[in-house]
Amino acid sequence: MTHQMQVVVIGGGQSGLAAGYHLRRLGLDFVILDAQTTPGGAWQHVWDSLRLFSPAAYSSLPGRLMPLQAAETYPDAQHVVEFLADYEKRYELPVRPVRVHGVHRDGGLLCVETDSGRWRARAVISATGTGWRPFLPAIPGRGDFGGRQLHTVDYRSPQDFAGRRVIMVGGGNSGAQIAADLARDTELTWVTRRLPRYLADDIDGRALFDAATARRRALDAGRTDTGGVASLGDIVAVPPVREARDRGLLKASPMFTRLVRGGVERADGTRAEADAIIWCTGFRPALSHLVPLQLRGRRGHIATTGTRAVDEPRLHLLGYGDWTGPASATLIGVGRPARDAARKIAELVR
Structure with a gap:
């Protein structure tokens, strides 16, 4: 089966939902494709005691403040999952539980191949994050360890x-x-x-977001690199x-x-x-679905201007880190680049 949409968003976690919010506000025809069968993105698969390092009010998505969690300054992962599920429902975001295999060019459109048919679109937002691609360093003897x-x-x-x-x-x-x-x-x-x-005990995610934003603004204006978050700890x-x-x-x-x-x-x-x-050695961007477009450069990144791929202007990347927007891999940080991506797509498809 082949479907036709103005926009296909790949990934139904925090970045995909933020993109959906702004696409909805602009009146665009879109769908969000997500490999998970339940809401919450990668937050559903973290350790039991994980805590955000920002208070709830500074861990929100566009249009909706995260509610406080009783007796907790820093919400736990289950609270985030519940927030994302409520967000998806509140804004009636069209999330479909399908697995994306690849994206390729199809004339003037992009074609998204899935395990449930094809989705042809004038623009695609890739918002798959990093949680599905854990990184293990190349350490000698890793196969020798008996535990x-x-x-x-x-x-x-x-x-x-x-x-x-x-x-x-x-x-x-x-x-x-x-x-x-x-x-x-x-x-x-x-x-x-x-x-x-x-970091100093009185510093949390609020200060980190401000530092990342200030660094991006300085770099964009040609000023001296402030060091961003890395300068703090x-x-x-x-x-x-x-x-x-x-x-x-x-x-x-x-x-x-x-x-x-x-x-x-x-x-x-x-x-x-x-x-x-x-x-606990981090993650890499989950971009295997974009391999058919042949866009990846050094360090596995795709060259972007803002969120838009330089060599494929119908593609936007959202939520993979500072290279797709300051603090864009965080709940509070993804809103601004999601808004910018939606606006650029609206200009393209109208």
């Missing part, structure tokens, strides 16, 4: 590792939160490439992280050089034993 290895996406609860020797790799927000989660119930070794850099000290840090439970060790059967080996030849290794 359990998992990525952030596979971690759920410290109870799964109680009393075990766990090496946790990664010095960002996810690494710090999971390290704090594990610190009491496991024999934990927290490994980072450099010493953890905590790597880790937001949300309450569980702050508590574990202040109790001396978060002590980072230098990165090891290889894995061995019983654990890891450091540069000086010493070893640390482990029953499990958790890789």
Whole structure:
């Protein structure tokens, strides 16, 4: 079956929903295609204790403030899932549970191939994010380790590792939160490439969004790079992280050089034993569906002007990080680039 739309949005998480909100306001004919059968995007698949590092009011989508969560300054993931589900329903966003296989050119249109037919459109917004493409570094001996290895996406609860020797790799927000989660119930070794850099305790996602926006404006105006978020630090000290840090439970060790059967080996030849290794080593953009368009350049990115692909002006990319809009991979940050993308598409299709 072939469908015809002005716009197809690929991905029904926070970025796709923000795009849908603005497309709806502009009166465009669109559909949102999402591989999940339930609302909530990647937030449905995170660990149990995850907390946002911004208060609810600073974790909102366009047109709808996130409600407060009872007794919580920083909402948990389930609260975000409920917010996204309510947002989808409130604005009657046309989300279809289908899996996209690829996007290719079809004359003057773009054709989106799915497991439920084709969708031909005058413009496409790719909003698949990064949560479906976990990154594992190329460390010698990774296949030799005899214990359990998992990525952030596979971690759920410290109870799964109680009393075990766990090496946790990664010095960002996810690494710090999971390290704090594990610190009491496991024999934990927290490994980072450099010493953890905590932001001041009074800084949260509000300041990070402002810093990212100020950096983008400076770069766009040809002024000196402010350094953005990276100039402030790597880790937001949300309450569980702050508590574990202040109790001396978060002590980072230098990165090891290889894995061995019983654990890891450091540069000086010493070893640390482990029953499990958790890789909190980030994600890469999930862009395999765009391979037929042959647009990817260095580091796997697609060259963009704002959100619009330089070599395919009918395609916009939304929510993959600062290269598609300042803080666009965050709830509060995606609204502005989503609005800009919708406006550019409206100019194109009308």
